[in-house]
Structures are given as C-alpha cells and as structure tokens.
Amino acid sequence: MSKLFMFEKPLGMRDALPGYFQTKRNVQRVINDEWESWGYLPVETPTLEYYDTVGSASAILDHQLFKLLDQQGRTLVLRPDMTAPIARVTASGLQNQHFPIRLAYHTNVFRAQQLEAGRPAEFEQLGVELIGDGTSSANGEVVSLMIEALRKTGLTTFQITVGHVGYVNALLEEVLGNDERADDLRRFLYEKNYVGYRQHVENLPLSSLDKKKLNSLLRLRGDWRTLDEAVNLVQTPAAREAVEELQEMKAVLEHYELSDYIKLDFNLFMHMSYYTGIVFESYGNNLGVPLGSGGRYDELLQQFNRPAQAVGFGLRLDLLVEALGLTGAVPSQTCILFSPERRPEAVDHARKLRETGKRVVLQDIRGVEDVDQLSDSYEDVISMIGKKKEGAAHE
Numbered sequence: 506m507s508k509l510f511m512f513e514k515p516l517g518m519r520d521a522l523p524g525y526f527q528t529k530r531n532v533q534r535v536i537n538d539e540w541e542s543w544g545y546l547p548v549e550t551p552t553l554e555y556y557d558t559v560g561s562a563s564a565i566l567d568h569q570l571f572k573l574l575d576q577q578g579r580t581l582v583l584r585p586d587m588t589a590p591i592a593r594v595t596a597s598g599l600q601n602q603h604f605p606i607r608l609a610y611h612t613n614v615f616r617a618q619q620l621e622a623g624r625p626a627e628f629e630q631l632g633v634e635l636i637g638d639g640t641s642s643a644n645g646e647v648v649s650l651m652i653e654a655l656r657k658t659g660l661t662t663f664q665i666t667v668g669h670v671g672y673v674n675a676l677l678e679e680v681l682g683n684d685e686r687a688d689d690l691r692r693f694l695y696e697k698n699y700v701g702y703r704q705h706v707e708n709l710p711l712s713s714l715d716k717k718k719l720n721s722l723l724r725l726r727g728d729w730r731t732l733d734e735a736v737n738l739v740q741t742p743a744a745r746e747a748v749e750e751l752q753e754m755k756a757v758l759e760h761y762e763l764s765d766y767i768k769l770d771f772n773l774f775m776h777m778s779y780y781t782g783i784v785f786e787s788y789g790n791n792l793g794v795p796l797g798s799g800g801r802y803d804e805l806l807q808q809f810n811r812p813a814q815a816v817g818f819g820l821r822l823d824l825l826v827e828a829l830g831l832t833g834a835v836p837s838q839t840c841i842l843f844s845p846e847r848r849p850e851a852v853d854h855a856r857k858l859r860e861t862g863k864r865v866v867l868q869d870i871r872g873v874e875d876v877d878q879l880s881d882s883y884e885d886v887i888s889m890i891g892k893k894k895e896g897a898a899h900e
C-alpha cells in the first residue's frame with residue numbers, strides 16, 4: 506500500500522464547497538416542497554443498518570456495500586438505498602398505519618466504487634415511496650411526481666424512460682426458461698451493454714428464431730407506439746399483463762397531461778433486484794447518466810412480514826445540480842468591520858440587520874489579512890473602526 510497523501514479522501518468521497526452547497530440546497534428545497542405538497546411525509550432512518558436485514562434487502566451487489574462490525578460482532582452496512590429501510594419502518598414503527606402510506610426522504614446513501622469508476626461512493630438522494638397501493642393510478646402518480654419535481658427545479662430538457670421488468674422476464678423465460686443464461690442477459694441489460702448482449706445471444710445454443718426474438722427486445726424502444734410492437738413479440742400472460750399495466754399508466758399520465766415526457770424502453774433493467782413491475786429513469790440536459798430512477802417493488806415488504814405492493818423512486822441531488830449547472834451562487838452578504846472599542850455597537854448593528862433578513866458577517870479588523878480583498882468578497886462593507894465621533898451615523 507502506498508502512503509496516503511495528506512489531502513486524500515477515501516475512494517469516491519467528495520466535499521461540497523460553499524457555492525455548490527448553496528445550489529444543492531436550493532434544489533433540495535424546491536423538491537422537498539413538491540413532495541410535501543403531494544402529501545408525502547418526510548422520514549429519516551439511521552445511516553447504519555444490519556447487513557442481514559436491510560443490507561441484503563437493498564438488493565445491491567454485495568461488493569458495493571460498505572460493511573463494518575459493531576461491538577457485538579454483528580455486521581452493519583452504511584445504507585446503500587432508502588427503499589429497504591423504509592420497508593423496515595413501514596413494517597415496524599408504522600405498522601399500525603393503514604395503507605396506502607406516502608413517505609418522502611432526503612438523505613445520503615453509500616455505494617462502494619471501483620478504483621477506475623470515478624463515481625461518488627456517497628451521494629444524496631431525494632425520493633418518495635407510495636406503499637400499499639398496487640393501482641395504475643399509483644404508478645402514474647409517482648411518475649408524474651418525478652416529472653413535476655424536475656420541472657420545478659428549472660430543468661428544461663429532460664425525459665423519462667419507462668420499461669417493465671415483468672415483460673423482460675417474460676421474454677427471457679419464454680426463450681430460455683428460468684436458468685442462469687437469463688441472468689447473464691439481465692446483467693448485460695442493466696449494464697446497458699447491448700453489444701455484449703448481442704454477442705452473448707449469438708453464442709447461445711438456440712434456434713435462429715429464438716435468437717432473433719431475444720435481439721428484437723433491443724429494438725423495443727421509442728414512443729408509446731412501441732407498446733404495439735411489444736404485444737406482438739411476446740404473448741405469454743405475464744407479458745400481456747405487463748403491457749396492459751403500461752397502457753393503463755399511459756392513460757393516467759394523459760390525465761396529468763404529462764404523457765409526452767415519456768419514452769418507452771423495454772431494455773430498461775435495474776441493478777436493484779427488488780423491482781417487479783414498471784421501472785423508470787430520468788435523463789436530463791444531455792447528462793449521460795440517469796438523474797434518478799425507480800419502479801414498482803411488490804415483493805420487498807413481505808421480507809419484513811408486512812406484504813404490500815409499492816412503488817417509488819429516488820433522484821440524485823449531485824447529478825441534478827450538475828445538470829442545472831448553477832454552481833457558484835453564494836448569496837450576497839454584508840460585512841461589519843470593527844475595531845475592538847466599537848465592538849458593542851457593531852454587535853448591536855449586526856443584530857438589527859440580521860433581523861431584517863440580511864446575512865451579516867462581523868469581523869474584527871485585527872483578524873483581517875488583506876482589507877481590499879475582504880471588501881471585494883462582500884456586497885457591502887460597513888466599517889466601525891476607531892473612536893466614534895459624537896452623533897455620527899454609521900459610515
């Protein structure tokens with residue numbers, strides 16, 4: 506192991522400096538207000554959870570979990586997502602609350618990254634979960650909420666891509682049965698490695714008709730008309746049900762007048778293995794990675810002994826800030842520069858200005874390195890230096 510350089514941070518960890526922080530906070534406020542105006546109630550859960558309960562239910566690859574031991578020797582994880590902790594809370598602290606339950610969160614989650622990946626290992630997510638409602642109205646509500654929240658942030662060009670895990674599974678099952686070969690193809694899909702998928706299909710011992718069918722999945726993307734092609738490709742009951750669910754969701758989104766934001770993509774398959782139905786991702790401002798994603802997970806809550814259908818999503822705050830490109834907007838501040846004999850007056854004046862809503866820095870002149878530089882960084886500098894002349898107002 507090489508020696509650590511003093512300023513190094515653990516892999517994937519980032520600092521948020523003032524300009525970025527300010528933008529992030531504005532975005533977060535707008536989104537939280539939107540969640541709450543739709544009746545979603547904010548919750549918080551601990552950063553650490555047991556590996557055996559929430560850790561494994563989070564359905565994330567084991568090597569992406571940060572693990573540590575408590576004093577009793579139990580394995581803990583830094584939460585890799587909020588959906589599993591919320592399932593735990595729903596089945597415990599909220600067990601007497603009737604369904605449907607609408608919850609919101611804003612928190613940091615942790616996913617260990619590989620050396621070359623360059624991705625953050627800790628990032629903030631803002632999300633909602635609608636638990637105990639399996640209707641297409643619930644699917645449509647949650648997708649609409651994602652769109653409305655993104656609109657409120659001021660993001661202009663974005664799109665929501667919708668798929669259905671049940672459909673992909675139905676196709677793979679029809680051609681391959683329920684074996685490992687299907688898992689291999691699922692992995693290519695969630696890695697969005699379509700070249701790898703095609704190559705893998707090519708090498709499978711299948712008829713050319715079956716290979717064609719598997720490859721046809723890759724073409725199932727586009728506007729709502731793609732639903733008709735999807736109906737023709739697979740006709741098993743599970744596939745039909747999936748297409749019907751998407752058709753119903755389309756109707757709901759039309760009622761919200763938001764169906765134009767949607768593109769269908771039947772290749773969409775998520776890294777989280779708890780999804781059972783519709784899945785969706787949002788893309789914006791030419792950022793190559795999704796700003797957020799979610800879907801229906803009807804089997805997760807039964808792992809916590811309170812079976813319930815559920816749907817939700819999370820937005821990545823760091824990527825949203827990047828997509829909006831608003832970094833650097835530190836709010837304007839006033840500085841009161843004082844010398845010690847006028848400190849009481851300076852403190853009093855600062856208090857009064859703060860009461861009017863101003864942001865006021867109180868700075869002892871003796872602590873300043875460079876007065877000119879200091880003046881440049883404030884909107885306004887009030888100096889209270891030296892003996893005050895009788896009756897004089899503040900300069």
Ligand SMILES: N[C@@H](Cc1c[nH]c[nH+]1)C(=O)O
Nearest residue numbers: 586588799800817818819
């Ligand atoms: N927890 C998921 C997002 C989600 C929320 N609800 C359903 N899905 C994630 O981190 O990707």
